[in-house]
Amino acid sequence: MKSIKPPGVIEYIGEAAHELLTLQSRGKILAVVSQAAYLLNEKGELFWLGTENVPMHRRGIRLSGLFPRLSVEAPYAIKDQHLIFGPRTALDFSAARIWETPPLPPGAILPVADLPQRLRAVSDILDDLPVPAGFGGLIPDLLIIVQSKITSHPRHIQTGIQAHAWPAVKEIATACLAHDFPKITDQACFLAGLGEGLTPSGDDFIGGLLFCRKILQNSYGNILNLEFPNLTDFFEKTRNSTNIISYAFLKDHAEGWGFEPLHQFASAFLSGKTDRRLQPIADDLIHIGHSTGWDLLTGFLTGILLAFDA
Secondary structure: OOOOOOOOEEEEEEHHHHHHOOOOOEEEEEEEEOOEEEEEEOOOOEEEEEOOOOOOOOOEEEEEOOOOOOOOOOEEEEEOOEEEEOOOEEEEOOOOEEEOOOOOOOOOOOOHHHHHHHHHHHHHHHOOOOOOOHHHHHHHHHHHHHOOOOOOOOOOOOOHHHHHHHHHHHHHHHHHHHOOHHHHHHHHHHHOOOOOOOOOHHHHHHHHHHHHHHHHHHHOOOOOOOOOOOHHHHHHHHHHHOOHHHHHHHHHHHOOOOOHHHHHHHHHHHOOOOHHHHHHHHHHHHOOOOOHHHHHHHHHHHHHHHHOOO
16 A cells, blocks of 8 residues: 655745735635646635746745645635645645745846847847747847837748737837837737736736836836836726736736746846856746746846837
C-alpha cells in the first residue's frame, strides 16, 4: 500500500493575499491549472496558490513540495493559520514570509530623455530570446514605429491573433507617441478579452502598457503628465469582455502591481542595465504562462512610447 505524501509547505505569501487570509475567511476554488489554483473569497477578491515555478505576485501564495489535488468550486477556509481544503488538506502558513512588491531603486533611473534610445537598444536582445508567442511577434513592427517609419502594412508576416490585433496595437502605439490618451483606451477596448486562456493576450498587452504608464508616472511624475482621464470608463466597458481572473490582473497592472519578473524588467530597463544583465531578466519574463510574458513585454515596450518627446 502506497503511503500518502504530505502536502507542500507555504513559503511565501504576497502582501495582498496575506490580507485575505484572515481568521474565519472562506471562499471557493475558481479555477485550477497545471501549476496553480485560483481562489475567490466571499467578497469576490482573488488570490492564488502556485508551485515554486510560478513567479511571485502580490496576490500569490507560493507552495514548495507536493501541490494538492484541488477541484473547481470546492470550498476553502482559513483556520489557525492554515489554508484548509476539505478534511485532508491543511496548508500551514504560520512560518511563511511576506512578499512585497519590489520598488524601483531610488535615484538609479535614467533621464527620461534617454528612454527612446533605450527602447531602440532592446531590439539587440530579442534575437537571443525564444520564438515570440502571443503579441510578442509584433515587437519588431512596434520598433519600426519608434523609428518613425509608420507604414500601412507590417514588416513581418502576421497570422492569427497577431494579424487580428495589429490594427489596434498600431493605433495605440501612435496614440502613445501623441499622448492621445482617449484614443489609447478606445483602441484598448478592441483588445480586451482577445485570445485564449485565463489571461487572454489582449488583456496582458493592455496590462503591460498600463503597468508601464504607472511606473513612468511614479518615476517621472515631475516631467510626464500621464493621467488617463477615461481610465475608469475603460474598466467599466471591459468588465464583461473578459473573465474575473484576467480583469483582476488588468486592474492590478494599472496600479503598478505585476509579477516579480515584470518589476525586475522595468527596474533593469529604466536603470540602464546592460544587455547582458537585461537579457536573462527578459527571458524570465517571457516564460510566464504560454504567452502572458511576451504579451506583457510587448505592452510594456509600447508604454515606453509615452516617454517620447517629454
